[in-house]
Amino acid sequence: MSGRLTLAAGVLVTVLATVVLTMLEFELSSLRVGGVTGLFRGDVDVWTGTGRLIGLAIPITVAVNLALAWFAVATIGRSWAIGVPWALWTLLALGAAGTRTAEGDYLLGGDNWVALVMILVGSVTFAVYAYRMIMKPLKAVPRPS
Template sequence: MTVSEAPGQQVEATPAAGRPVWDVALRSAGVLISVVATVVTTLLEVELSVLRVGGVTGLFHGDAAIWTGGGALTGLAVPLTVGANLGLAWLAVTTIGRSWGIGVPWALWTLLMLGAAGTRTAEGDYLLGGDNWVALVMILAGSLSFAFYAYKMIMKPIKQG
């Protein structure tokens, strides 16, 4: 259906909402997918922030529980966090189809990390303690990953034409 806007011009009419129903459904599914992916990767990052060298070497000796080992922290969570958060940012922007989509995983990831840093276990320990350098670097690097992706989106040249 076309509507005459001015003499000699035809403009496509849109529904009252402005967007087709399937478009809203796909964007909503994109938000849901990015929320689930953010929760899963954040939980994995929190778990890996306490991984120690003794736990990793225990795998090679047949120990099933990698969280019981001692020694120095591995720091594996930091590069995993950077890669996962860049992937989450891309996933959110791609599936939602809008540049504001990066805010969904960024805000959720930040809230989950701040919640983990302020939550005590049944034994009285913090999930992400202040004496755990991996957790502190992970929080910084993870947030900077989202900021880097947002900056990259801002600096993208405008398409001509």
């Protein structure tokens, strides 16, 4: 019974962490130069800045998705556990890319190159982690003497 409870808790924490961190990644995809420089002037709203998009969300997405994949496999203790954050992250990304706001804008628009690269890199990060898990050499079984 304790094993099932631990497994369920690991899945639940992985799902919650994936949702929270994915939303953070999506928010960072719209960060602009003017918003960051506004921080130094005392502006608290960095999302309304002007200027070019900052690709900060891309390396953060790689780091966060690697951490989510590791966390899922480590806490759940099964190799299939990588599918939990990977599937949820992909569904959230595709949902955000295909959902319009009340004003008619997309949450992750096609004119936002950071968001498009983030979607590609985020999914590839999970794929690379899964590939590395598959290619990990098997532990040598000691031979009886």
